[in-house]
Amino acid sequence: MSNFTALLASGLANxxxxxxxxxxxxxxxxxxGVINFAQGALITLGAYIGxxxxxxxxxxxxGALDLVPGYIVTIAIMFVVGIVLERLAYAPLRGRSVHVVVxxxxxxxxxxxxxxxxxxxxTPRFLDTPVGGDVVRVFGANVSTQxxxxxxxxxxxxxxxxxxxxxxxxxxxxxxxxxxxxxxRLCGVPVNWLSMLVFGxxxxxxxxxxxxxxxxGVVDLNLGFNVMVLGFAAAVLGGxxxxxxxxAGGVAIGLVQDLFGGEVAAIRDYKTTLPFVxxxxxxxxxxxxxxxxxxxxRL
Amino acid sequence: xxxxxxxxxxxxxxxERTAAAAGSRTTDARPPAMRGAPYLSLAIFLVAVALxxxxxxxxxxxxxxxxxxxxxxxxxxxxxxxxxxxxxxAFSQAAFAAVGGYTSAWATRxxxxxxxxxxxxxxxGVVVACVIATVFAYFMRRASEFYLAxxxxxxxxxILEVLRRWTxxxxxxxxTTSGIRPISIFGLEITSFxxxxxxxxxxxxxxxxxxxxxxxxRSAVQRETIAGRxxxxxxxxxxxxxxxKRIAMxxxxxxxxxxxxxxxxxxxxxxxxxxxxxxxxxGIFVMLIVGGLDSRWGPIAGAAFYVFVPQWLQGGVLGISxxxxxxxxFGQDHRAGDFRDIFFGALLVVTMIVFPAxxxxxxxxxxxxxxxxxxxxxxxxxxxxxxxxxxxxxAAEAPRxxxxxxxxxxxxxxxxxxxxxxxxxxxxxxxxEARDIRVRFGGVPAVDGVELSLYDGExxxxxxxxxxxxxxxxxxxxGVVEASGRAEVLGTPIRLGQPGRIRxxxxxxxxxxxxxxxxxxxxxxxxxxxxxxAFTGMAASWFVRPAVNAHERARWNAARHALEQVGLAxxxxxxxxxxxxxxxxxxxxxxxxxxQPRALLLDEPSAGLNATETDQLARHLARLKRDxxxxxxxxxxxxxxxxxxxRIAVLELGRLVAIGPxxxxxxxxxxxxxxxxxxxxx
Numbered sequence: 001m002s003n004f005t006a007l008l009a010s011g012l013a014n015x016x017x018x019x020x021x022x023x024x025x026x027x028x029x030x031x032x033g034v035i036n037f038a039q040g041a042l043i044t045l046g047a048y049i050g051x052x053x054x055x056x057x058x059x060x061x062x063g064a065l066d067l068v069p070g071y072i073v074t075i076a077i078m079f080v081v082g083i084v085l086e087r088l089a090y091a092p093l094r095g096r097s098v099h100v101v102v103x104x105x106x107x108x109x110x111x112x113x114x115x116x117x118x119x120x121x122x123t124p125r126f127l128d129t130p131v132g133g134d135v136v137r138v139f140g141a142n143v144s145t146q147x148x149x150x151x152x153x154x155x156x157x158x159x160x161x162x163x164x165x166x167x168x169x170x171x172x173x174x175x176x177x178x179x180x181x182x183x184x185r186l187c188g189v190p191v192n193w194l195s196m197l198v199f200g201x202x203x204x205x206x207x208x209x210x211x212x213x214x215x216x217g218v219v220d221l222n223l224g225f226n227v228m229v230l231g232f233a234a235a236v237l238g239g240x241x242x243x244x245x246x247x248a249g250g251v252a253i254g255l256v257q258d259l260f261g262g263e264v265a266a267i268r269d270y271k272t273t274l275p276f277v278x279x280x281x282x283x284x285x286x287x288x289x290x291x292x293x294x295x296x297x298r299l
Numbered sequence: 300x301x302x303x304x305x306x307x308x309x310x311x312x313x314x315e316r317t318a319a320a321a322g323s324r325t326t327d328a329r330p331p332a333m334r335g336a337p338y339l340s341l342a343i344f345l346v347a348v349a350l351x352x353x354x355x356x357x358x359x360x361x362x363x364x365x366x367x368x369x370x371x372x373x374x375x376x377x378x379x380x381x382x383x384x385x386x387x388x389a390f391s392q393a394a395f396a397a398v399g400g401y402t403s404a405w406a407t408r409x410x411x412x413x414x415x416x417x418x419x420x421x422x423x424g425v426v427v428a429c430v431i432a433t434v435f436a437y438f439m440r441r442a443s444e445f446y447l448a449x450x451x452x453x454x455x456x457x458i459l460e461v462l463r464r465w466t467x468x469x470x471x472x473x474x475t476t477s478g479i480r481p482i483s484i485f486g487l488e489i490t491s492f493x494x495x496x497x498x499x500x501x502x503x504x505x506x507x508x509x510x511x512x513x514x515x516x517r518s519a520v521q522r523e524t525i526a527g528r529x530x531x532x533x534x535x536x537x538x539x540x541x542x543x544k545r546i547a548m549x550x551x552x553x554x555x556x557x558x559x560x561x562x563x564x565x566x567x568x569x570x571x572x573x574x575x576x577x578x579x580x581x582g583i584f585v586m587l588i589v590g591g592l593d594s595r596w597g598p599i600a601g602a603a604f605y606v607f608v609p610q611w612l613q614g615g616v617l618g619i620s621x622x623x624x625x626x627x628x629f630g631q632d633h634r635a636g637d638f639r640d641i642f643f644g645a646l647l648v649v650t651m652i653v654f655p656a657x658x659x660x661x662x663x664x665x666x667x668x669x670x671x672x673x674x675x676x677x678x679x680x681x682x683x684x685x686x687x688x689x690x691x692x693x694a695a696e697a698p699r700x701x702x703x704x705x706x707x708x709x710x711x712x713x714x715x716x717x718x719x720x721x722x723x724x725x726x727x728x729x730x731x732e733a734r735d736i737r738v739r740f741g742g743v744p745a746v747d748g749v750e751l752s753l754y755d756g757e758x759x760x761x762x763x764x765x766x767x768x769x770x771x772x773x774x775x776x777x778g779v780v781e782a783s784g785r786a787e788v789l790g791t792p793i794r795l796g797q798p799g800r801i802r803x804x805x806x807x808x809x810x811x812x813x814x815x816x817x818x819x820x821x822x823x824x825x826x827x828x829x830x831x832x833a834f835t836g837m838a839a840s841w842f843v844r845p846a847v848n849a850h851e852r853a854r855w856n857a858a859r860h861a862l863e864q865v866g867l868a869x870x871x872x873x874x875x876x877x878x879x880x881x882x883x884x885x886x887x888x889x890x891x892x893x894x895q896p897r898a899l900l901l902d903e904p905s906a907g908l909n910a911t912e913t914d915q916l917a918r919h920l921a922r923l924k925r926d927x928x929x930x931x932x933x934x935x936x937x938x939x940x941x942x943x944x945x946r947i948a949v950l951e952l953g954r955l956v957a958i959g960p961x962x963x964x965x966x967x968x969x970x971x972x973x974x975x976x977x978x979x980x981x
Contacts, residue, residue: 035445035448035449089648092652093648093652100651100652102445103588103647103648103651104647104648104651106581106584106647107585107643107644107645107646107647107648108644108648109581109644110581110585110640110641110643110644110647111640111641111643111644111645112644113640114638114639114640114641114644115641117640118633118637118638118641225577229449229452229453229456232449232452232453233449233453236446236449240446269464269465270460270461270464270465272460273456273457273460273461276453276454276456276457277457279449279450279453280435280438280439280450280453280454280457283438283439283441283442283446283449283450284438284439284441287441287442287443287446
């Protein structure tokens, strides 16, 4: 039983990681219709900035920040990075089809990843966390406190996002911009400001994901990419675009990976492939996602 | 508009639309796609590379770079088929190279087939990759392009993860598999440090893949794949097996990747999953786009750029000395090569904005300027796909001519032509029979139990107010929407809900807005509807060239003849993007003629045409009818309909309210109430 609970807790935490990675690119997707393939590189960047501001000399030699203020500074820096990225790689392509922007985000991902490598080298680094390596016992199972933090933060972020989209004028404007940018502009929606803001927020979420996920293992150049593809799997399961759905999708892949992969000996070695297997099955059987609705296609 | 002059003036002796009859006039002309000397250019290129390698003044490092370039060229050529020709957003190329490499290593290590020969390993690797690619592509057939991108990312993760863990298969200690048998050709062992022999292996591989690409482009495969890529529903209703072509291209690209992976692994003597991770996958993407993705030379150019330029920037390559840049950043000196990925990431963006046709596009421009043959700005499917096609000098998006409020009368000649033949519908079994066709959108019945029969030798008009279900009825018959009911062609039931199903029975349909292919020439566009589908497959294009050539030639001549009939022969080799709206309508008509259909379903063929063009259309339809092709004609122009049609069916709210000769139908009070009484134009 305790083994089961431990796997359940671990699965929930892994699902929360995928969901946390996914909310960032879902935000830009919902507002602009673009899948930002640079999200992974942004998560990596967030983790490295987190290390940078909290290490011994701190950023620009101003000394180390405490962890929590350091995280906040990281998220603020990432917000600015997002705006810069929007200006450089997205704004010049405005009015082009979503495909050109997607390929531009691929270019941004390649460039950003290389830039991080140049800046920080390829040696894996470590990021600290206020809760350290603590472990709490949940129903008789040991779960690292960091994972509990991740679950809690993901819950807060997702709730905030849903409220933002459904209940605020800002959310309505975002949805209107996504549906038809030109019409939204004609109705007085400040679309340029919105897209800067959205890219900033999305990068800030990547920064948040980076500083929260970094301490779970080592921080290296592939950190962001790996969680981003998990995020894709969660988003596909959730019907791509639904923020509530991505949480369900994340929990589904987390549980499949840890419960199924953990209990069945034959595939235990390959359990990290299970989220993707599940994703492929879903795309094959229900291209609109487990929790999504079929979109009708017109000629 | 000079369309009137082009209309052939001999209504008599309407020629048999067969390849043989048409061939007598133009047999000597080679079809455009068969012109040029691709084999010669390939041979010149290969010899030049070989000479450079033989006599070039460069060291071991450069020799390895040349080999890397050739490897990349081969694997990117595979991706050219997947993304360049077929438009599939796939990141799986690198992972399929890993499948080929590891499977081949396994098959030779374990002597699975009783031998440890490299060739057996290579074939095993390619077969395994083909099986995986086929299954994957089949199950992903409904995935949209971004879903396919994500799915291929997922597939790559699965493949690499399995290769990292399954050490029984890979024979790895730690991450690395070592001791893989070298390639041996005619008893010559090619070891990992023999870069000279390795060069010849790669050059041979490149030659083979380029030959495959040439053969694909000189057959029906390429244009049909492009048609499926740009408008898959239209392509299916024209008779193109869209899914087959899509899967075939994905499998071909993956097979090439796996073969190159097998050679790569055996040449190196070791393997590591990290050599095939997403870095290579993204690099392949960059090379294809930078090189130019609408030409088979693009991958070679892109790979050369990717491999040699960074090397040149940090001191020189292939005997050409470079600037030896060092850049001081983040407290360290960095050589230019360290900025490679930053550079290429940025270049990816710049390429799409500035020159979507890539290096090959620049080459074409230079050649055009040098030889004084400046052609209009090249439009690639990719620039369309990205929405960045230059707008200059294009007739494609020409505004529709305004429809006059009062419909112009159809001329007396057209009327006479229509009624000139045997105007009475022939008795006997119907060509096309629809029974109880129903289509629902959500809870709304759009077509509600329509029953119609189309008889030999008649034109059956289908009219009704907007939203009465005319187009949806055609969509149901042609399998574009899900529908219930029965449809029979010459007594054989056809399955509904499958696009292209009815085309297999000889019934061709057109769409409300003209659907022509901007990335094909008019001739190629007409060829899509060919009734002769022999030797149009990919394997045929490689293995039975003479038959492919003979059939292609006959098809080209027939298509040219169809274009002559509608008066577009002069534009045969121009891109359809250069046609006016009315000409695109005529092109669709040429397709219909070329298709030699059992029956035609035309959806508002006169929409957007002016009086002259409508008149011309009426004469063409009358001639098709005389040639024995029954037509189901949906249209709004009542004069046009009444002058052409033997019978008229009226739909209202998805139900058939009347059917019969024009005068009976239009005096029917229900019709007057439902259709004529409503002032829908406002």
